[in-house]
Amino acid sequence: MRHLALIASVMLWAVGASAAAPDTVTVAVDATQPGAKISRHIFGQFAEHLGRGIYEGVWVGPDSPIPNTRGIRNDVVAALRALKVPNVRWPGGCFADNYHWRNGIGPRRAVTLNPDWGGVTEPNTFGTHEFMDFMAQIGAAPFISVNIGSGTPQESADWLEYMTSAQPTTLALERAANGRAEPWQVPILGLGNESWDCGGNMTPDYYASQMKIYSRFARNFHPQQQEGNPMLRIAVGPGGGEPRFSEWTETVMKAWKDRKWSWDIEGISLHNYTVIDWDRKHAATGFGAQEYAEILQATLKMDGLIKQHVAIMDRYDPQKKLALAVDEWGAWYAPAPGSNPGFLVQQNSQRDAVLAAVNLNIFARHADRVRFANIAQMVNVLQAMILTDKEKMLLTPTYHVFRMYVPFQDATFIPVKLDAGAWTQGQITLPRVDVIAARDAAGRLLLSLTNLDPVRPARIETSLNGASLRSVSGETLTAARVDSVNTFDAPGAVSPKPLRASVEAGRLVVTLEPRSVSVLVLQP
Ligand code: AHR
Numbered sequence: 001m002r003h004l005a006l007i008a009s010v011m012l013w014a015v016g017a018s019a020a021a022p023d024t025v026t027v028a029v030d031a032t033q034p035g036a037k038i039s040r041h042i043f044g045q046f047a048e049h050l051g052r053g054i055y056e057g058v059w060v061g062p063d064s065p066i067p068n069t070r071g072i073r074n075d076v077v078a079a080l081r082a083l084k085v086p087n088v089r090w091p092g093g094c095f096a097d098n099y100h101w102r103n104g105i106g107p108r109r110a111v112t113l114n115p116d117w118g119g120v121t122e123p124n125t126f127g128t129h130e131f132m133d134f135m136a137q138i139g140a141a142p143f144i145s146v147n148i149g150s151g152t153p154q155e156s157a158d159w160l161e162y163m164t165s166a167q168p169t170t171l172a173l174e175r176a177a178n179g180r181a182e183p184w185q186v187p188i189l190g191l192g193n194e195s196w197d198c199g200g201n202m203t204p205d206y207y208a209s210q211m212k213i214y215s216r217f218a219r220n221f222h223p224q225q226q227e228g229n230p231m232l233r234i235a236v237g238p239g240g241g242e243p244r245f246s247e248w249t250e251t252v253m254k255a256w257k258d259r260k261w262s263w264d265i266e267g268i269s270l271h272n273y274t275v276i277d278w279d280r281k282h283a284a285t286g287f288g289a290q291e292y293a294e295i296l297q298a299t300l301k302m303d304g305l306i307k308q309h310v311a312i313m314d315r316y317d318p319q320k321k322l323a324l325a326v327d328e329w330g331a332w333y334a335p336a337p338g339s340n341p342g343f344l345v346q347q348n349s350q351r352d353a354v355l356a357a358v359n360l361n362i363f364a365r366h367a368d369r370v371r372f373a374n375i376a377q378m379v380n381v382l383q384a385m386i387l388t389d390k391e392k393m394l395l396t397p398t399y400h401v402f403r404m405y406v407p408f409q410d411a412t413f414i415p416v417k418l419d420a421g422a423w424t425q426g427q428i429t430l431p432r433v434d435v436i437a438a439r440d441a442a443g444r445l446l447l448s449l450t451n452l453d454p455v456r457p458a459r460i461e462t463s464l465n466g467a468s469l470r471s472v473s474g475e476t477l478t479a480a481r482v483d484s485v486n487t488f489d490a491p492g493a494v495s496p497k498p499l500r501a502s503v504e505a506g507r508l509v510v511t512l513e514p515r516s517v518s519v520l521v522l523q524p
Contacts, residue, residue: 051343057379097149118342148192330383
C-alpha cells in the first residue's frame, strides 16, 4: 500500500448530539483489481404521463408565468442539468401502452384519457417535439417506450421513421412542417412495458413473438445510428422473483439465443419497487425506527433479485452481451394525504436518500450486467428528485444523493472488502454500513459510504492498495431524523454539507453520522 501524501484537516458536520460513540469499521480498497465500468445510464430517470409528473412538473406551457423555455420550466431544467441525467424513459410506464404518438404532434392536439392514472384527461400538449426539446435542454438521451399493448407494429414503425429519418419521406416532411427539419437520434428504445401486467397481460411466449416483430419493424433510420452507435432495444423483462418471472426471463433469453439475422435486442428490463404490502403501503413521512428498518430490509432484496435473473441470463448469454435494465425502481409509499391516489404523490425523506444510495451501490456491484436503471420517477411522482407546487420547487434528499453520485458516472468499479457490522431493530438485523469505490477517468478514487444505522455514528478506517492521495474532498447528507423531509417552507432542511477526512497511520479516516450518505473524492 502506498502512503497517503497529504492530510486533510478534519471538519465534520454533525446533526444534533449523538449519544453513541462511533465504533470503527475497517474498509480495504484494492485499486489494483479494477472491475467493470459503472455505466452512467444506471443514473437514468423515468418520466411518465402520470399525475403532475409531466404537466406542472416539467411542462407549464409557453404562456405560463412560471419561467420557462418553450413551455418547459427553467428551474426544473437547471436542477436536472446538475444531475447530468444520462437518459429519461418516456412516455411510460403503463401509460406507454395507451399512448398513440400522433395525438402528441402538430398544431391541434387530441384530448384523450389517462385511464391508468386518476382517469384524468390527457391534453397531449407535451408530445414528441416537446420531449425531445426537454432532452436537449437537460442534455439527456431519450429512452422511448413504444406501445406494444394497444398499438401496432406499423404505428411504432411510423413513429421511429418520423423521429429518425433524414430522407424526405412523408413522415419526415411532416416532422419538418411541425418545426424540426433534422432527425432526432433515439439511442434507447423500450419494446413495451410490463407486458405481463398492465401492458397486456401477455404470456411469455406471446410477448416473445411481439418482441421479435417490434424489434424488426420499429427501425431507426438516423444516419449516425447505423453503425457504431446503434439504437439499444430493451425488451420487457421480469417484475419480481416469483416463478412466473423466472419463466419470463427464461423465455425471452431463449428467444434471443435462437435469434435470426432479422431481429435483435440489447437488453431486458427488471422492475422492482420497494413496497412491503401493496394493500397497506407504508407512509412516506411520520414513521419511526421500525418502518425505517422494514423499508431498508425490503429494498436490499434488490441484490438477490438481480442475482436471480442474472443467473438465468448468464446461461444464455455468458458473454454478458445483453444488459439488465432496472428501468423502474424506487420506494412506493401511500399517497400523500389529500392527493389524488392515482397521482402517486409522496414525500421524500432521509430514509429515501439511504435507500437510493444502497440501490445505486447494488447496481454498481453488478456493473458488468446492470447497465441501465431508471428511478421512478423524476418529478412529483413516487421517489422523485424534485417536487413542485405551482411556481415553487424543492429538491428531495434523493435528488441530493444523485447529485453527489455524479462522479461515479462511467467510473470504473473498484472492489472493497469490509466487515460491515450490523444494527438491529426489533426482529430485523441489517448491515450497518455500505461502501463502494470507483476510479474516474481523471484517475480520482471515489468512495461512497452509507451509514444505515439510524442511531450510531460509524468511524471508517480505509486502507488503499494501489492508490495514492494528494487531497480529499467530500460531502455528506444526513438529517435530524430518519423521516426528515424538505418542504416548500424549508426546502434546505435536508441538504449536503462538507465532509472532511483525515489520514491516520496511513489510513483514510472519516466518521459518518447516523442515517447518512457520504461521497469522498480522492485526488491522485
Ligand atoms: O411507475 C408507476 C407504474 O409502475 C408504471 O406505470 C408501471 O410500469 C409500474 O407498474
